Amino acid sequence: MPNPPTDLAGHNPSSEDIGSPNMPYARSVPAKPQSASDLPRPDLVFEKLLKRSNTDNSETYSGGLSSLTFAFGTLVIHSVFFTDRGSASINNKTSSYFDLAPLYGDLPSQKDEIRDKGQGRGLLHPDCFADTRMLFLPPAAAVLLVLFNRNHNHIAQELLTRNEKGVWSNPPPVDPATRTKQDDEIFENACLINMRHFVNIVITDYVGGVMGMASRGGGWPGNAEVLHVRNCDTSSKNQLSVLFNILYRWHATLSALDTNWIEEALERVVHSRDWDHLGPTDYERGAKNAKPHGAVKDRVFAGLERLPNGHFADKDLSEILHVATEEPAGFFRARGTPAVMRCVELLGIEQARQWNICTLNEFRSWLGLLPFTSFEDWNAAPEIAHAARELYGNIDRLELYPGLHAEGRNGDGFGKRYPLLRVDTMRNGLLLDAVSLIRGDPHLTTYFTLENATEWGFNDVARDHHNKAFGGHIHKILKRTLPQNFPDNSVYTWFPMSTPAAMKANKHLPENPSNPWEFNRPTTILES
Numbered sequence: 001m002p003n004p005p006t007d008l009a010g011h012n013p014s015s016e017d018i019g020s021p022n023m024p025y026a027r028s029v030p031a032k033p034q035s036a037s038d039l040p041r042p043d044l045v046f047e048k049l050l051k052r053s054n055t056d057n058s059e060t061y062s063g064g065l066s067s068l069t070f071a072f073g074t075l076v077i078h079s080v081f082f083t084d085r086g087s088a089s090i091n092n093k094t095s096s097y098f099d100l101a102p103l104y105g106d107l108p109s110q111k112d113e114i115r116d117k118g119q120g121r122g123l124l125h126p127d128c129f130a131d132t133r134m135l136f137l138p139p140a141a142a143v144l145l146v147l148f149n150r151n152h153n154h155i156a157q158e159l160l161t162r163n164e165k166g167v168w169s170n171p172p173p174v175d176p177a178t179r180t181k182q183d184d185e186i187f188e189n190a191c192l193i194n195m196r197h198f199v200n201i202v203i204t205d206y207v208g209g210v211m212g213m214a215s216r217g218g219g220w221p222g223n224a225e226v227l228h229v230r231n232c233d234t235s236s237k238n239q240l241s242v243l244f245n246i247l248y249r250w251h252a253t254l255s256a257l258d259t260n261w262i263e264e265a266l267e268r269v270v271h272s273r274d275w276d277h278l279g280p281t282d283y284e285r286g287a288k289n290a291k292p293h294g295a296v297k298d299r300v301f302a303g304l305e306r307l308p309n310g311h312f313a314d315k316d317l318s319e320i321l322h323v324a325t326e327e328p329a330g331f332f333r334a335r336g337t338p339a340v341m342r343c344v345e346l347l348g349i350e351q352a353r354q355w356n357i358c359t360l361n362e363f364r365s366w367l368g369l370l371p372f373t374s375f376e377d378w379n380a381a382p383e384i385a386h387a388a389r390e391l392y393g394n395i396d397r398l399e400l401y402p403g404l405h406a407e408g409r410n411g412d413g414f415g416k417r418y419p420l421l422r423v424d425t426m427r428n429g430l431l432l433d434a435v436s437l438i439r440g441d442p443h444l445t446t447y448f449t450l451e452n453a454t455e456w457g458f459n460d461v462a463r464d465h466h467n468k469a470f471g472g473h474i475h476k477i478l479k480r481t482l483p484q485n486f487p488d489n490s491v492y493t494w495f496p497m498s499t500p501a502a503m504k505a506n507k508h509l510p511e512n513p514s515n516p517w518e519f520n521r522p523t524t525i526l527e528s
């Protein structure tokens, strides 16, 4: 069903392919043509506005968010962005839906590789995922995908065992055609339920955390009415825009540990640590050297080995997640992007120029925010405002890319109306986009029927607004897929997107006298 289903593609006859893979990105804000010669050199923009300074202490910025937050974030963005830079038109190789494409893939051939079709049970091969990009990110992201693989298989097994409609056979039919049909049906239904778990985490633990509500456990932002100021269609489909592709390049959020990881990974493929001089061509060279090998189901990452049954050891996966939970994330800020990301950032700045996207102030106007009237209005730090003025001269010329990623952290006029969310351009954009994507996704409405998701599936994804995590959802996946390593009284289980240190200091954490909170790293309950 994901990516989207064939029948979904016909849902709105006026826009048949909207949201499908291999479509051009949309453009939400028209831009006036700008000549690249009028713009500052990308390397200067990076150097003066974006590059993390040596004295920067990233952990002071994120308000207790853990690096696992942004490992999950990479699943979110890789679900909806896969720019084909080789294409003359602006192609997005993946769909515009939170459909777990990094797990399932977009193309039928990718799905064929990850599915264990022969069993007729709708299963995936154990502990693998389709998107090779995830192999080149810090390993917590790959581990989270492995957990969604396990969750898929758990769901598929439940669907077949319960067989609510009584149309499947267990053991599966011997006749090849009937067996294939059964396998496809269970697979599609399990995908739909798995996606819903993913989206539940997006709208609770993740967006809530990024919006600055981590100390209360996140939750769907209470002021979603801000979205009524802009078109936020609840009925049709999604088409991602170039602007949000630029907005989500959250490389300033990388933790110190993630930064070390990517430094070592890049050094292995480009044989240099001269980050200040590595550019897009070095990145291309490195990407060629980093091609993954072997069948999807056999691939490994982070030096892990597969057990004879094809799984990774639970304790190995858990350790990676526990470490990512302990590691403080960075956050959006000027001069916060690690130097090692220079080559990727230059690509991003150049990409934005090729797309001829709007300026920061044009984007703000489109969002319903007052345009900034000075560089100080945009970033109150004198050295940042001064550097931007030297590069751009006039605040109305400030490009969207550095405008978003080097913006200060004070709210503007819109922020005053909604002070609790400390809304700035980034958070307004994020909130608008996330809510639109979810409201406009038929997988979560039109297609999430009893027929497709089953009664068990409906109950399985139901959110518990009063649980220990203030309505968060990620604990459900952790406890289900790594039951020995995520105990019920651990903050690692219920609040993995906040560091244990932040949770210990959190005055809002409800007391639990019968089973007191444990803030230390969980030890394996039983050897897995």
Ligand code: HEM
Residues within 6 Å of the ligand: 070, 071, 073, 074, 077, 081, 082, 083, 084, 085, 136, 137, 138, 245, 246, 248, 249, 250, 251, 253, 254, 258, 259, 262, 344, 347, 348, 351
């Ligand atoms: C160490 C961690 C990370 C590494 C090594 C990394 C690396 C990269 C690379 C190599 C690209 C492709 C550049 C290009 O082809 O033009 C990219 C693009 C991107 N990154 Fe990251 N990234 C990391 C973390 C993140 C995080 C945490 C986020 C946001 C949550 C993020 C958001 C994006 C987005 C939105 C794009 C554009 C994707 C596309 O257009 O297909 N990245 N990143």
